[in-house]
Amino acid sequence: MDDVVPVLLRVNGDDVRLHVPPTRTLLDVVREDLDLCGTKHGCDVGECGACTVLLDGTPRLSCLTLVGTVEGREVCTIEGIATPAGLHPIQEAFDRRVAAQCGYCTPGIVLTLVALRARMPDASPGHIRDALGSNLCRCTGWGAILRAAEDVFAPCRGGTA
Amino acid sequence: MSGSPVGARGPKIDGRARITGAARFVADLKLPRMAHGAFVRSTHAHARLRDIDVSAARAMPGVLGVMVGADLPRRYGAIPVARDETALAVDKVRYIGEPIVCVVAVDLELARRAAAEVRVSYEPLPAVLGIDAALDPTSPIVHDEARKPSNTLRHVSQAFGDVDAELAASDVVVEARYDYPGSTHAPLEAHGALAAPDPDGGLTLWTSTQNVHYVHKDVARVLGMDERDLRVVKPAVGAGYGGKCDPFCTELCAAHMARTLGRPVRIVLSREEVFLAHRGRHPTRMWMRMGLTRDGDIRAIDFKAWADGGAYASYGVVTSYYLGVFMGMPYRLGAYRFEAMRLYTNVPPCGPKRGHGAIQPRFALETHLDRAAEVLRMDPASLRARNFLGADSETINGLRITSNGVAACMDAVLSASGWHTRRGRLPRGRGLGLAVSAYMSGALHGIHGDDLSQSVVSVRVDRNGAVTVFSGSADLGQGSQQMLATLVADRLGLQPSDIRVVEADTRLTPVDLGSYSSRVTMMAGNAALQAADAVRAQVLDAAATQLGTAASELRLEDGRIHVAGDVSVGVSFVRAAQLAEARLGAVGATAGFRPPLQGSRHRRESVGPSPAYSFTAQVAEVEVDEDTGVVRVVQVWVAHDCGRALQPSIVEGQVEGCVAMGLGEALHEETVHRDGRLVAPSLLAYKVPTIHETPPIEVTLVETHDPIGPLGAKECGEGPQLGTVPAVANAIHDAIGIRLDAPPFTPERVLRALDARGRAG
Numbered sequence: 001m002d003d004v005v006p007v008l009l010r011v012n013g014d015d016v017r018l019h020v021p022p023t024r025t026l027l028d029v030v031r032e033d034l035d036l037c038g039t040k041h042g043c044d045v046g047e048c049g050a051c052t053v054l055l056d057g058t059p060r061l062s063c064l065t066l067v068g069t070v071e072g073r074e075v076c077t078i079e080g081i082a083t084p085a086g087l088h089p090i091q092e093a094f095d096r097r098v099a100a101q102c103g104y105c106t107p108g109i110v111l112t113l114v115a116l117r118a119r120m121p122d123a124s125p126g127h128i129r130d131a132l133g134s135n136l137c138r139c140t141g142w143g144a145i146l147r148a149a150e151d152v153f154a155p156c157r158g159g160t161a
Numbered sequence: 162m163s164g165s166p167v168g169a170r171g172p173k174i175d176g177r178a179r180i181t182g183a184a185r186f187v188a189d190l191k192l193p194r195m196a197h198g199a200f201v202r203s204t205h206a207h208a209r210l211r212d213i214d215v216s217a218a219r220a221m222p223g224v225l226g227v228m229v230g231a232d233l234p235r236r237y238g239a240i241p242v243a244r245d246e247t248a249l250a251v252d253k254v255r256y257i258g259e260p261i262v263c264v265v266a267v268d269l270e271l272a273r274r275a276a277a278e279v280r281v282s283y284e285p286l287p288a289v290l291g292i293d294a295a296l297d298p299t300s301p302i303v304h305d306e307a308r309k310p311s312n313t314l315r316h317v318s319q320a321f322g323d324v325d326a327e328l329a330a331s332d333v334v335v336e337a338r339y340d341y342p343g344s345t346h347a348p349l350e351a352h353g354a355l356a357a358p359d360p361d362g363g364l365t366l367w368t369s370t371q372n373v374h375y376v377h378k379d380v381a382r383v384l385g386m387d388e389r390d391l392r393v394v395k396p397a398v399g400a401g402y403g404g405k406c407d408p409f410c411t412e413l414c415a416a417h418m419a420r421t422l423g424r425p426v427r428i429v430l431s432r433e434e435v436f437l438a439h440r441g442r443h444p445t446r447m448w449m450r451m452g453l454t455r456d457g458d459i460r461a462i463d464f465k466a467w468a469d470g471g472a473y474a475s476y477g478v479v480t481s482y483y484l485g486v487f488m489g490m491p492y493r494l495g496a497y498r499f500e501a502m503r504l505y506t507n508v509p510p511c512g513p514k515r516g517h518g519a520i521q522p523r524f525a526l527e528t529h530l531d532r533a534a535e536v537l538r539m540d541p542a543s544l545r546a547r548n549f550l551g552a553d554s555e556t557i558n559g560l561r562i563t564s565n566g567v568a569a570c571m572d573a574v575l576s577a578s579g580w581h582t583r584r585g586r587l588p589r590g591r592g593l594g595l596a597v598s599a600y601m602s603g604a605l606h607g608i609h610g611d612d613l614s615q616s617v618v619s620v621r622v623d624r625n626g627a628v629t630v631f632s633g634s635a636d637l638g639q640g641s642q643q644m645l646a647t648l649v650a651d652r653l654g655l656q657p658s659d660i661r662v663v664e665a666d667t668r669l670t671p672v673d674l675g676s677y678s679s680r681v682t683m684m685a686g687n688a689a690l691q692a693a694d695a696v697r698a699q700v701l702d703a704a705a706t707q708l709g710t711a712a713s714e715l716r717l718e719d720g721r722i723h724v725a726g727d728v729s730v731g732v733s734f735v736r737a738a739q740l741a742e743a744r745l746g747a748v749g750a751t752a753g754f755r756p757p758l759q760g761s762r763h764r765r766e767s768v769g770p771s772p773a774y775s776f777t778a779q780v781a782e783v784e785v786d787e788d789t790g791v792v793r794v795v796q797v798w799v800a801h802d803c804g805r806a807l808q809p810s811i812v813e814g815q816v817e818g819c820v821a822m823g824l825g826e827a828l829h830e831e832t833v834h835r836d837g838r839l840v841a842p843s844l845l846a847y848k849v850p851t852i853h854e855t856p857p858i859e860v861t862l863v864e865t866h867d868p869i870g871p872l873g874a875k876e877c878g879e880g881p882q883l884g885t886v887p888a889v890a891n892a893i894h895d896a897i898g899i900r901l902d903a904p905p906f907t908p909e910r911v912l913r914a915l916d917a918r919g920r921a922g
Contacts, residue, residue: 037189038182040399042349042433047844050349078182085180094180095172098810101818102638103179104399106350110180132852136844138349139400139638141821142855148547 007071011036012080012127016034022068026060027051029067030077038078042136048150049135053077057119059134078107090114093148101139109135110149113149143154163719166650166657167872173643174657175636185395187353187369188429195355196225196499198414199272201279202261203254206288206507206837207301210252210261210281214730218264218275226422227279228263231457233417237379239407239512239745240608242312243474245304246510248383248413253302254283254899255472256509257838258437261316261412261431265426288507288837292446292467295504303472314474314503315481320559322496327461330441334592335533340446340903341521343469343832345441346514347849350399352438353429356419358735363421368412370744371401373665379408380416391416392412395665397560401637401823405675406439430818436842440475440512441832443503445466445484445521449465449529452495457537457544460495462488466522468511470503475501475512479608479768483518486769488526489556490599491567491776492548497557508834513677516882519600527596528902531894540584541595541891551601552865563773564865566802570778571597573800573861578780579899580811584895585815587821590785591795592896596887600880601771602870603680605756610767614753617671617686618647621691622700622748626735628653628660630692633673634685635665639878640811641681645689647807648871651692654717654734667693671751677875683772684805688754695750703740704732717830757869773870775880776802779820781888785896790908796854797885801860804867805877813860816881820858823885825850828905890906 008019011034018033027044030036030053042050044063051063054076081088087095090113100106109132116123116131123131128149135146178184197538215227230251238244250261266272289300295312302310328334354368364386370376373393381388398405411428430438450463458753466484470477485499514520534541550556552565573582574595607615619631626854630649636642642664646657663669673685697717704722705712708730716725723731732740742747756772766909779799785792798822806812829848833840841847866873886904899914 002276007880020329031189035191036182040186040349041188041351041429045432045843045845046430048349082181091180094350095176098170098173098176098640098814099177099739101640101814102348102350102398102640103184104186104638106180107182108521129852129876130605136849137347138347138402138822138849139818140814140821141858143817143858143860144810149822 004045005068007067009070010074011074020067022066024067025063026053026065026067026070026075027062030062036077036079040104040107049108050105052111054111054115054137057115059115078111081110088114090117092150097151098146099140099144099146099148104138105135109145111139117152121153122158123153128153143150167788167807168809170808173525173640173808173811174646174660174662175642186350186397186399187367188353190355190367190396192425193804194427195427196265196267197269197272197423198263198265199269199276200260200410200434201264201276201281203250203257203259203261205254205283206257206290207286207288207884208254208283210250211284213262214280215262217278220280220793221271221275223271224295226265226273226418228414228418230261233383233413235383237383237408238474239476240478242591243478246473247409248417256507258509259472262692262884263418264432265422281650289406290508290834290837292469293505295469302604309321311326312505314470314477314505316502317481318500319485319558319571320498324496324498326460327496328452328463328475331460332455333533334450334452335529335534335536336450337529337532338524338716341447341524342904343444343511344443344514345436345439345832346402346404347583347844347847348402348404351406351430351435352409352411353427353631354415355427356378356426358423360393360420361838363392364416365392365394366412366416367396369398369405370395371405371637371677373420373635373667374672374675376408376412376632380412382720383413384416384420384560389515392585392666392668398635398637402515403517403677404440406513409438410697432844433842436839436847437509438510439471441563442514442520443480443511447521447525449525451529451617453533453537455537457539457547459492459548460639462497464499464522466501468501468503469506471506471508471510473510475510476517480518482768484522486558486560487519487599487865488827489523489558489561490774491550491565491597493550494557507837509839515819516879518884522597523883524886524904528890530885531891532900535552537578540578542571543628545775547572547598558769560769563869564804564816565776566863566865567597567776567778569863570776570800571803571869573895574780575799576779577798577859577861578782580754590787590896592783592892592894593682594888594891594893594895595778596782596884596891598880598883599774599776600850600876600883601679602683602773602775602876603756603771604678605770605772606767607674607682614755615680616673616688616694617751618685618688618698619671619751620689620749621698622738624736624739624742628655630660630662631670632662632664632685633667633670634681634764637676639815640683641676643808643811644682644686648686648689648869649693651872652690653698654722655720665902666675671727676845679879681689682876683870684754686874688752690871691752691754692750695752696748699741699745699748700734700737703744705735707732707740711908713831744875773867773875775877777876777881777884779884779888781885781892783889783892784895785893785911790911792828792906792911794889796856797858799858799860799888801861801877801881802863802865803877804870805864806862807874809862812862812877815877816860817858819881820885821850821855823882824855827886828854831905
């Protein structure tokens with residue numbers, strides 16, 4: 001059994017103190033210890049992107065991230081995206097465009113796009129496709145997801161895109 | 162929003178839960194004292210089980226129970242005439258990865274470590290691998306315990322008209338062999354089940370399934386429970402595509418161990434185990450002979466299909482029929498004969514994957530039609546068009562077609578793709594390919610062969626105006642909750658967002674046979690319409706009495722019931738519901754749907770008839786690099802006759818998803834076994850298309866308003882996949898002049914075909 005170490009994280013804006021083996025994955029910790037089950041197990045080996053969270057604002061595969069390596073960092077899960085005032089604009093667009101079919105890949109894909117928007121609000125269609133290259137979706141064929149993304153990114157492109 | 166919701170876009174009622182991470186899947190459900198299960202799986206493709214030593218595992222602290230096949234030996238299977246599977250292997254293992262032991266412990270890691278301590282002694286048997294081995298009379302028998310031991314699960318032969326005479330009289334006869342590979346569903350959510358003892362002595366089972374009804378029946382039967390003591394609930398499911406239609410070891414073992422241990426047990430498969438659970442596409446070897454007149458009329462098709470089914474039957478009896486029965490749709494055939502076999506081998510069992518059994522023969526047929534067009538020097542579209550059956554027609558094997566928009570579908574994609582001006586005129590390496598297809602909207606006859614309803618739906622109205630629909634159908638993401646809400650809202654003058662749907666809970670919802678065979682819109686939709694119409698009559702009558710007018714003078718819209726032509730004279734829906742409750746005691750209705758039986762000249766053909774068929778046409782444009790062999794699909798134009806698009810965004814999403822899955826089968830996906838071992842049970846090696854491999858898919862919806870479909874609607878979740886692979890194959894031929902008769906069209910296969918042509922030519 002691994003030794004347990006104290007780990008301090010900031011998760012969805014809250015400070016979280018854990019005593020866990022440092023080799024546990026961030027995915028297990030958010031799901032099992034913090035009950036944030038919106039982050040999904042898809043493959044456990046970094047192939048599908050369903051477990052994507054934001055680490056200091058950057059998409060990160062939580063199944064490949066050992067919790068001991070992210071001490072003191074800021075973690076954002078799908079539960080941290082919407083506010084009491086409403087859905088995130090990416091989520092609103094997903095809802096309107098029916099971009100979630102089964103919804104299992106959706107938290108990871110939404111977070112990937114949330115991070116892209118924060119970094120590059122006028123991302124081109126090519127940038128959007130590149131950003132989504134690490135997520136799998138088996139249901140949609142990507143059409144509705146891209147339409148939802150366009151709803152959010154296109155208005156920010158000005159006349160040059 | 163006002164007016165009828167039919168045809169309107171916008172959010173689906175269950176959308177928000179899916180985009181906020183709030184939707185709860187089986188792996189997200191936690192109960193006090195919940196234990197976790199893990200499996201020990203076979204390392205042999207075919208072997209007798211000599212001894213299973215679980216003592217070391219059982220002795221580990223934290224291990225709560227260990228279960229072997231003998232603990233639950235009753236056979237189960239989706240199709241009652243072919244129950245050949247047990248929860249865990251008994252006496253024999255039949256594929257690498259077959260579950261043998263289930264270990265339950267206080268946490269998952271411990272369960273897995275304990276499973277690794279189980280020692281299984283095998284007496285290896287020669288494995289039956291591939292179609293030739295299955296047909297070899299000297300091969301061992303996979304199911305030697307069967308009453309009539311044979312490696313053929315089902316052999317079907319049907320003939321309509323005089324095929325030999327028609328072929329002899331044909332101007333041209335085109336002949337080819339096709340080999341379609343196995344592939345798997347790869348849902349992102351793994352199969353999982355959580356079982357918990359109820360306080361009243363019963364059991365509740367939450368499971369990632371497409372049909373709670375079949376799981377309910379099989380789990381109760383295998384466990385020896387009264388069905389009334391078992392409750393099966395489907396939480397959110399991370400899609401199925403056919404892969405969650407069978408009962409699974411997860412459900413049976415979680416249920417058995419929860420009862421044995423008296424505490425909740427959850428078992429969720431790993432990604433590798435999802436590949437082993439499989440029930441995917443049957444690898445199928447096919448031969449086709451087609452006779453045509455020189456003008457392009459199809460005089461006869463002679464077709465054979467041998468399908469490698471793997472170790473257990475699953476839905477294989479049905480598969481063997483589906484391999485042949487849809488061939489004549491949407492075409493007029495002078496004569497037709499088919500022979501199909503579904504075989505047992507020592508690999509993970511195949512089953513129903515999207516387009517079940519119809520994908521493989523459609524690939525053969527649509528590729529074959531392009532061959533024929535080439536021989537006849539005809540445009541492939543013209544050849545198809547001259548053989549189209551119309552609406553209100555019947556195929557040669559007696560399948561009744563009601564609405565039929567295939568011609569409009571083909572026109573739409575020919576026009577959108579610029580077929581007539583671009584095909585044959587694109588630069589070398591670029592090409593266009595066409596395919597059309599048809600698919601059922603549910604099977605006319607249920608698998609239990611009884612005369613009971615296929616779908617029962619209840620609609621309840623409370624005095625606060627809340628409308629709740631209860632249906633046993635399963636929303637896997639395809640949008641069946643929205644479909645039900647849209648139909649009921651339309652009948653009651655409400656919006657889908659006013660409707661709550663309770664689905665797939667055998668204690669709360671009436672029986673529905675489940676979400677497979679593209680049946681839910683047709684069956685559950687019609688039942689919901691009938692129930693909603695009964696409720697509509699209840700509130701209309703009450704409102705009419707209140708308003709002193711006839712019910713026929715009233716309209717329901719925008720949450721009100723008012724006199725036609727005068728919106729000011731009326732009552733709110735809520736008030737009408739209260740008036741109706743005061744009159745009747747309660748407001749609500751339950752209705753069942755069983756499709757109307759159709760006269761057929763061929764009564765014995767009970768597999769294949771459907772209340773209505775969807776039709777699809779698609780054109781794929783490809784770019785082939787003759788140096789590297791890489792095929793890139795540039796775009797797909799697809800038109801689908803869905804009868805009526807109750808919610809167009811959802812229908813388009815289904816069509817796009819079908820084409821995307823078809824492109825995976827066309828270019829990348831194949832289940833490959835080496836000595837019976839699945840070579841690549843991972844999402845990295847088994848290549849599901851990413852966004853980079855998915856081209857723009859342009860969808861046109863064709864609405865034919867089917868007379869039997871609810872408000873005219875037909876299926877849209879499977880049919881659009883059928884034509885994708887042959888459209889790509891035909892496009893490759895247009896691009897570089899080679900015929901590829903064995904998907905996936907990998908660079909290796911393209912280069913090999915180019916090489917063979919180079920040597921020949």
